[in-house]
Amino acid sequence: MTQMTLQRKLSILSDAAKYDASCASSGSVKRSNLATGGIGSTEGSGICHSYAPDGRCISLLKVLLTNFCVYDCVYCVNRSSSNVQRARFSVEEVVGLTLDFYKRNYIEGLFLSSGIIRSPDYTMEEMVRVARTLRETHRFGGYIHLKVIPNAAPELLAEAGLYADRLSTNIELPTDSSLETLAPEKKPSAIRTAMAHIELKREESRPDGKLEGKRKPTRLAPAGQSTQMIIGADRATDATILGRSAALYSGYGLKRVYYSAFSPIPDASSKLPLVPPPLMREHRLYQADWLIRFYGFDVDEIVSGGEDGLLDLKLDPKLAWALRNRGQFPVDVNRAARETLLRVPGLGVRVVDRILSSRRHHRLTLADLARMAGSIDKLRPFVEADDWTPGGLTDDAKLRGKLTPAPKQLELF
Known part of the structure; x- marks a missing residue:
């Protein structure tokens, strides 16, 4: 059997990573301990573009460690029963690609996720090895975002936060019942436990003492944690989706909830809808999310006028609220x-x-x-x-x- 080339692996595993929307670098800070003599700064194929709070476009190498997976989530193109070409990077290959892309000025950081191989612990350990090698061996000071594998050992999650600027644990679907139906190997309680553990460790890593006007940043995952919800794969309303998001923000200190409109996949299960939701629905959810986080709106105010708990697709949610409350x-x-x-x-x-x-x-x-x-x-x-x-x-x-x-x-x- 001919060995797969690195370029072919990159093509497969960057394409497989495109469905993860939670790729952002906002909130990251330069790793001053690595700045002197180090590689990388937070200031083609596999490259995604994110935006910092000041509007800067930040390019990241966005790949999966592997698209092999022992789970069979029906909404995922990389599920175990899916007929897709599989590939797997070694730790050294991901490290080499990241450094090579950075030195060519293609990227400013790495976004790394993975299918589950062997076990959650084994997969998480391999991802941590990538980040640790970049930071300690190559003194890489650029941005690193690691996807958390629920059910991995707490000490692995804590170690991931030492090397990553941001961690993300995908909630996957808006309701526990939908997750149990469409991804039976994944347990909602395990996802929430991972989020809670990360937030606890982040708080414990916060330096003592007061910072003028706000709390001091954490040493562990200083850019915080985020999550992603797939929209339109189940019957959850916008009210349900936003209610879950509000609970995640208040309960786990999340920086962002990302909304990803379900996209039909080959050989899809009959449990999934045949038609994807309109992209405008995803857009309206982002607008509503913004209102909750920065404008003082409650979920009930935003969706109270929506038909069957859905946002108005023709008007942005603030304007729709104003017209209902003249x-x-x-x-x-x-x-x-x-x-x-x-x-x-x-x-x-x-x-x-x-x-x-x-x-x-x-x-x-x-x-x-x-x-x-x-x-x-x-x-x-x-x-x-x-x-x-x-x-x-x-x-x-x-x-x-x-x-x-x-x-x-x-x-x-």
Whole structure:
């Protein structure tokens, strides 16, 4: 049998990794202990692009250690019963590719996941070996994101956090019952236990003492942990999905929940839907997630007007909420509190902060808002300014139609 080339392995295992959406580097910090004389900085095939909080695009080598797997999750193209070509990297091959890609200026870090081979412990140990070799042997200071294998020994998870900037444990599906039906080898309790253990160890690794304005960062997985939910593979509503996300944020200190629209796979089980969900549903969930994390909205507020617990696909969730709650508008931009301004359609966090800063010096006009927000089409019906009041526009029966955008490229808000 001809031995598979490294290039062919990369082609197979980078393609197999594309279904994992939880590939991001936001929140990472430069590893100062490796900066002097080390390789890599957080500042083709297998390369994915993520974005830092300041808008920088960060390129990562995104691969699986192997797409062999002992599990038979019906929604996964790499399930044990799937008829796909299999490949497996050695630890040394992943290390070599990461260093080679970095030195060629293709990437700034590594995202590594894997199918389950032999056992969770064996698989997790191999992934930790990759990260440990990069950090200790090659003094690699770039970004590393490792996928956690539930049921792996707690000490392996803790060690992974020593070398990785971020860890992620995929919750997979929105409900325990769906996971038990579609991925019977995976136990919801094991996934939550892994998340809880990581968060506990992260807190224990936080340096003593107070940091001005916020807590000191952790030494273990300083960029935190994230997870991913597959959307549309079961009958879970958006209300159920967002409710699970809110519980994960509050219970396990997650940095992000990623939503991945189910994509039909070859030889799919009859348990799966024949038609994938619209990509707009995934987009609306991200928008709603943002409202929960940064805008002070509760899940019940966001989905209360949705049919059967689903978000409105035609309008972003903040605008949909405002149209259902017109009695709370218009909002006076020269007097309203920050939490009230954040609920105004068209006003993001940064724009609200600019409003609060600017109104200390002069009363704001509609032109001032236009300069800050860029567009005032959404704002007009919902705000009062020094020279503007919407009058009956707020209660216009045709307002929804006027504000429903024509189909175009997706935007966050």
